[in-house]
Amino acid sequence: MARNEQLIRQHKILQILERLRFGATLEELRDSVVEELGLTSLHPRSIRRDLEALTAAGLPISDEETQRGRIWKLSRSDKGLQKIAITASELIALSMGRDLMLPLVGTQFWIGIESFWNKVGDQLPEAVWEHYERYRRTLYVLGLPTKTYEKHQGILKTVNRAIQEHRHLEMTYQVPGRAASVRTIEPYGVVLFQSSIYVVSTEESRDGVGSERIRHWKLDRFTSAKALDSWFKPNQQIDIQSHLGQSVGIFSGANSKQYVIRLSAQAARWVQEDPWHAEQEIVEEADGKVLLKVTAYHDTEIIQRVLRLGSEAEILTPESCRQEIAATVQELTTRYASPPQL
Template sequence: MARNEQLIRQHKLLQLLELSRFGRTLDELRGDLVADLGLTKLHERTVRRDLEALQAAGFDIQSETVQRGRVFKLGQNTKDVHEIGISSTELIALSIGRELLYPLMGTQYWRGIETFWNKVQEAVPNGVFDHYARYRAALHVFGSPYKSYERQEGMLKTINRAILEHRLVEIDYQAIGKPVSTRRIEPYGLAVYQSSIYIVAATPQAEGDVAAAEKNARLRNWKLDRFRQARLLDEYFKPDSEIDLAKYLGSSIGIFSGDSPTKVQIKLGKRSAAYVREDPWHPEQVLEELDDEAAMLTVPASHPREILPRVLSLGADAEVIGPEEFRETVAEAVRTMAEAYR
């Protein structure tokens, strides 16, 4: 059996039972699992064993005989919201978190967020909710444009399954300004950055082809918007235990992340230094005063393009000192812009 295959089936079973008001027969559940998970075959006995395993784990799954046969459904102990105390302050925090996750709208993740939010609203006392509503009316969360990944939901399901089972995925990918290319990737996880979903994946390498220090160089963040198709392959990969996704994604300013970012030095004027101090670019940045009118910002970056828009936004009050590759990228952009505005 493929890695985590049983876990994936059982999680999907719970989702199907949650959405079913009148219960589902074994055959109906089997058919839904085959369709949703892209399976080639699945026996009813396997579905029955999965249901029994969930019951043994404590889920209240009940069965009854109706006109169309024996159906299974979730009992009230599983469907009802477990009683918890929640204050208006906690409700505000939860609602802010929900709005920050709007980029997930249209995906299977969002359905869980939305159904949970609706249950919480129904469960809290009217007084608590009224107090929350008054305070929430004065607080607005914005800055990330609305974006839906409903069109890519099928591909997300494929990629999620590949992540859990450590399976290779063949993708048709079209970067901006380039033709569609077919690639094979080893998906490790998902990342949400500035309203976009990225798949963190490695490109397959033959055993021994890459040194341990260079393994993370195979990782790349593939933007889901540019996926045209994603096909699950019957090939498996062994996850690299040395890859730390949290470290990889948090080591740089933007989505151009890497295991060994470059320290970039940027000379800032007094006004720009104040802006960067107020809204830091990175938790590991260092801002040193040079004199009363200037400061030196040292910040990790993995690619010149993630520095470029930030430096340009500060205008002539910011100058990249080094490395030369980063300085030249900004210089070239300034020359091109000057020519366009001549």
């Protein structure tokens, strides 16, 4: 059993126990997990091991003998699962993280963020809150786009259900400038990238094996989504975290490519201040310029960044990317060679 499947199963057990006031037996938990995750079978011993893992992690799960047999329950209190002590510094850090999550407004993720934030506020001593308010007036988070996913809340709930239960997802997808199409995908997870949400999935109609079948779908372009009554078995060869770490952006592809860009000394400092990728490589040259080596799935991810640097950057390889930039520069030269048509 892959670790991510164990985590999904354990999270489902928590969800089930949260809504059952009087707990459940191993067999009842097993039946609920099988039904809600769309599994074909599951042994009660697996449920017991999951419960032991959750208890070892500190979650207040207890068991007791009843007329129904031994049942497992999640302890409750008016203050939630845990009572958390928080300092003013920790509150400031938490509030900054909350600001960065503003694109999630209207989704179930934001509802959870706001619920926790309100609970923290209710429990804080007045002096800590006043210190936070004074300090927060000197600290601002800017640069976030003014977008939310409130209108996609229902679609995102459906997507998350399909991910957790390994259900096929039927969606209507509308790319700007193209006709809408209906696609059936096998969703693995969601990614928040530069304030936009993407669904990472495989697609039955896409050729290839393992990560070669992965595609990224922008949530903004979903017009509808439906979790089908059919299930897929997650591919054990697919490592989403590793896949996402192979590129500077969010484009998907069969194989990543290495790009080599020559940067001026000034541009090199900019790229060192704001790295393109965690594993980028910078090689200094004798004349003060540097070679930047990064990986990406699509030329567009690199072209956009190179063009922002203007004459301070030059693509060396691959040749396809170099030719595309040359064509873009030629078109711009022609366009700006004459006065604008007003």
